[in-house]
Amino acid sequence: MSESEVIVVGAGPTGLALSLALSRFGVPSLVLDNGDGEVTARAARTCVLRPDTAAWLPAPPDSPVPAARWTRWRTRRRQQTVHQRELDEETAPFHVEQHVLERALRAALAQEKLARIVTGSHLDVLEQDAAGVTAHTRRRGPEGTAGRGGGTWWRGSYLVGCDGARSTVRKLLGVPFAGRTAVERHAVAALRTRLPWESEALLDRDLGGEHREVTARPLPGGVWRLDWLLPARGDLVTPEALLDHIHSTLAHWHGRGGAGGHGKGGDRGADAAAAPGPYELLDTGVHTSHQRLARRWRVGRAFLAGDAAHLVGALGVQSVDEGLRDAANLAWKLAVVWHELSGVRGPRVDRDAVEVVLGSYESERRGAVASRLRAVDQALPLVRREGGGLRAILPGGGARTPLELLTDGHLGRGLLGSPAAYGRSPLTPPRGTVDTVPVATPPGAPVDDVSVIALNGEQGRLRERLCGNGGELLVVLVAPGTGVWDSRHWLSAGIMPELAAAVGALPLKAELLVTESYPGAAPHTVLVIRPDGHLVAALPAPRIAQLRECADALRGGPLAGARSASPRDARR
Template sequence: MTESEVIVVGAGPTGLALSLALARYGVPSLVLDNGDGEVTARAARTCVLRPDTAAWLPSAPGAAVPAARWTSWRARRRRQTIHQKELDETTAPFHVEQHALERALRAALAQEKLARVMPGSHLDILEQDAAGVTAHTRPRARDGGDGHGGGTWWRGSYLVGCDGARSTVRKLLGVPFAGRTAVERHAVAALRTRLPWESEALLDRDLDGGMREVTARPLPGGVWRLDWLLPARGDLVTPEALLDRVHSTLAHWNRESGAGSSGKGAAGGDPDAAASGPYELLDTGVHTSHQRLARRWRVGRAFLAGDAAHLVGALGVQSVDEGLRDAANLAWKLALVWHEMGGVRGPHVDRDAVDVVLDSYESERRGAVGSRLRAVDQALPLVRREGGGLRAILPGGGARTPLELLTDGHLGQGLLGSPAAYRSSSLAPARGTVDSVGVATQPGELVRDVPVIALDGERGRLRERLCGNGGELLVVLVAPGTGVWDSRHWLSAGIMPELAAAVGALPLKAELLVTEDYPGAAPHTVLVIRPDGHLVTALPAPRIAQLRACADALRGGPFTRARSPASRDARR
């Protein structure tokens, strides 16, 4: 048992990704897995990840995540295309099977010395004190235990509950989980077939046979996921009824394209089954979307993330993607505090500043998800009832049609899907302390992905340096023309020596990168970027004192010796 480990409860995508990010930051973690360590394959259980989220997922041999990327998104009504959006490398989302994502994360964790996963560990006791967290797990009854006796005690520095919608951590912390149930309900089928289009995702409304809405989204290996909108609270969907939907939908598309031949399920003289064409049904299910938000995401040294903290999913909003954003936001903050408290910079730790850093996780992520849920609540009746007035009810959304709003949710764009901007973050430099200049990205927003060059000459993309792959702070100099020269020629030229020395002297582990161009940035602009990819500010050329002010702000303020026990205790 290592008392300095961060305990992660739950081995779903959020928990595994958090543990992986912590390992990349040099922080040991223990994942308590309530399951048996095996990942159950469910082809109908998939997730859509925005490009910036997918950029930091495992890509090494044996740990790569197989994914399909769509060339376009098409929304139709009564066979007429109403809205179509072409996609490219910067906008096309990644569609992956969740079991493939979990297996890839487990494979990546197996290669990390600072991470370990303990299967068969059901949490039943959680205690905290000023120095750390104590957790008790008991073996599950189905693993041979009686579910009560025995068990193991674990000690860690912090604990994060990533244990899903029925989170034990949330219940042990006594955190309310308010919201609405069964906001949307879909019948789901995963099947291997050929559709009249390739690599294109489709949302079809008002099909023949009374089907109000169906989406078709490609997966790797010729597999498609089909979702049919159901009444929010209706009858159970029988296997026979779901097969009827498969046959009717495929027959509709095949007749429209002039294709179709007899295939599986054609027995009994059903014309739709005959016209549906050949297909292999892999998996089916019913997916219900809830809207819930935990009242608190931090209680002392314990945190909530993923479905334990929020339930989203209506109108195409992606729950796994939001959970991975929780992990990206929390990992670097836990790592920063862990290194401060662990002795690397321990003698000068200000516990008030530590609390500012840790509290910012809840204020940023809970605020972002809360805004998303409010936007969905406002849009839901309009989208489903084809109502008007979207401009007035959705401030900043513009005059969006219902199908355009659905596109935003499914593609991770616009009001219902775009990445959060932490414009009011407590970790931003105080107003008036830095001379910001304008670029295409506003402070608090996610930075664009651009080619970068490291000081050792290594070339890559900016997103590749995020979420533990770079430092605790990224400093990017916009320097046109550097791409054509070897790094040794410009390392000692112009402002580079002064800037490199300043970055090396920062109170954080910072990495200096160079890019030839950034949208809206003038030459010699310095971008200061958080490790989760959100812009702190853009400075005009090197402003050494202001660069230090940005680093101090990310640490919760200039770290000094603890001020007073009373002020510290007030935040606990």
């Protein structure tokens, strides 16, 4: 047992992804898995991941995670298309079965020397002191209950509760979990079939009969996940009722006017009588969405992430996607503090700086999820009321129709779905310390996925260097023309030698990359990017001292007693 390990409680997508990211940052971790290590295959339990989230998941060339990407999103009402959006590499979500995602994460962790998973471990004691955390687990019994007697004590530097909605960590910490129960409820079915359209997702409103709202989203292998909106607190859904939903919905879609909604509507009775077409039913279920938010996400050296910290999911908001954002945000901050407190980088950072770095996780992520939940609360009565002819106005979101709001949630746009921007982060460089230049990405927002070249000539995408794959800080120089020249020709040209030396001297593990262009950026712009893909600042090159200011801000401030840069130095 290593007292320096970060203890991760829970082996769902968030906990596994957090452990994997920590390993990439060189931080040892221990995952306490309450189960037996076996992942149950449930085809009806799926995840929709935004491109920026999915980019850092394990996808080795010989074993990529099977996922479907939609070419189009279409919204229909009364069998007529009212909204359609073409999707590309930057906007198309990844749709993957959750058990496939979890198995891929476990397989990736098995290759990491700094990560280990201990199965059958039920947490029942959590203690903290100034130097670390102590956890006690009991082995799970044959019925899934905690066994009596014995158990194991674990010692670690930090602990993160990723143990789901009924989080034991949250309860042991005494953190309230306020919110609303059963905000939305859907009947779900996964079936292998052919629909009148391919590679596109569909939201069908007022389809006919009892089907007020149906969503169809493709998965790999000709599988579709279908969701039917149910009364939030209605009766149980019987197998017979679910089969009726499947048959009548497929009959509508295969009937006259059902092929993509490009017809004139057709006769509704004829549609209902049409044959549903052959299908293979793989899995069914009922999914209930709750709205809850933990009062605190950090208590000393213990943190909450994923469903242990928040419950989302109404109006298309994706729970697993938000949990993975938690993991990406927290992993690099734990790594910065872990490396500095271990003395790897020489003088240890002061305790105030540690508090700034670790405290920024709660302020950034809890603030982002709280804004998302408020937006859902404001949109729900507008989206779910009958008729829906009036336009909805959300603070900062402009006027949107109810169906447009639903589309935003499903496609990751607007207040209901777009990735958070941390413009007021505690890790932002102090006002007046850095000069910035305009780019299309505002400070604190996720960066675009552009092509980049490393100093060794390796080419790839920017997102491939995130979450530990490129270090704790990325510095990207916008240098037109570098893509057509061998790296040995421009490594020693212009500002490159000075910039490379400055990046190598930063107090964080940093990587220098170059790109031909970036949206809205002028040549020789230097982008300073956090390892979770959010922009710190866009600097005019070469502002070497200001680059150091950005790095110091990400580690909670300069070391105590460090010399402040003079105005002349700051503009070098």
